[in-house]
Amino acid sequence: MQKENTITEVIQALLDISKPFPASLLYAFSDLEPNECQQLHEAWEKIQLPRRRALLEDLTEMAERDNLMLFEEVGRIALEDSDDQVKISAIDLLFEAADTRLLPRFLFLLSESESKEVRAAAANALGPFVYLGEFDRIHSTLLKRVENTLLKAYQSDDSELVRRRALESLGYSSREEVPDLLRAASARPEETWLESALFAMGKSADEQWEAFVLAHLNDDSLPVRLQAVHAAGELALEKARATLLRALDREFENAELRREAVWALSQIGGEGVEKAFERLLTRLDDDEDMDLVEEAMDLLSFTEDKEIFSLMDLGLDEDLEKSLDRENSFGLDRDEEEESWESRGYNQEEWDAYTSDDDYDLDLDDEEDLDDDGYEDDDEF
Secondary structure, eight states, X not given: OOOSSOHHHHHHHHXXXXXXOOGGGGGGGTTOOHHHHHHHHHHGGGSOHHHHHHHHHHHXXXXXXXXXXXXXXXXHHHTTOSOHHHHHHXXXXXTTOOOGGGHHHHHHHHHHOSOHHHXXXXXXXXXXXXXXXXXXXXXXXXXXXXXHHHHHHHHHXXXXXXXXXXXXXXXXXXXXXXXXXXXXXXTSSOHHHHHHHHHHHHHTTOGGGHHHHHHTTTOSSHHHHHHHHHHHHHTTOGGGHHHHHHHHHXXXXXXXXXXXXXXXXHHHOOTTHHHHHHHHHHHOOOHHHHHHHHHXXXXXXXXXXXXXXXXXXXXXXXXXXXXXXXHHHTTOXXXXXXXXXXXXXXXXXXXXXXXXOTXXXXXXXXXXXXXXXXXXXXXXX
């Protein structure tokens, strides 16, 4: 479908500071073509800083409301901006891109940026790549580099905010030193570290944190309690169901807690949850809150369907194994197929470009020998 406004017209509107930038033109930034990206890149630094900042904020808000709006190309341009606030907004805009071509820039910003806010945003953006690495969706060389950079930031960055964000992203990692880091963080006297530890535990998919998360579902601190509720949902802790259902009923007026409990229960599912959501809908008068509950009911259906299929899968394991054995009898090597560059969507030229150190002074081939001993808790932790 042809866009109503050309990129030339949109750029002219950005440059014209005598008039407010029309909100209707924001749609023109979605899914830019290569030639449009080039035009915007050439004009970017000519755009007044307040307008660049406002543009990124508006695009981020629009992307959150409508997942069909794709502003990644603008984010890539803005990631090179000289202004820290624009960089942070660009990182937010690119958070769900999951494109390994962004990694050299994110790693550079975490390691080298003078702004602690930029470093913290970059540490946060690396979390999804650790998650992808855990499922072999990115190459092991990149995963190792990301984890080591996060571990280094956790140990040595002079900003507590950056160290906390690095720890939160490491929550996705199965590296053996991570559980000890989470325990150390949760034992610190500062409440913010407990919040970060609970956040990371929720991302870990590790049942060893069940008792700890459950113990904080009724914490006196609301921020800590909210993180525990979210972690219970992330980990799908069935033992949290009764506590969360009581919170919905007895603490209805606490909007933050109510919304977090609704999401967590949609992930946990089970007896009484659907009826609780139905009762909740009769008590709500805010359209946004009602939409949230209706979305949670849709998620609940998906959650419970997954449980049904999981039970069915138990009876299919033997047939599946026989099928895979037949596949191997035709000469297919599953291990070899999993490790091939082509099966992952890479080719050698692209890989070299992704991991090039020309622009960011990164060397993925000469990885530092960072063993576990290099990341033991220091006295501060």
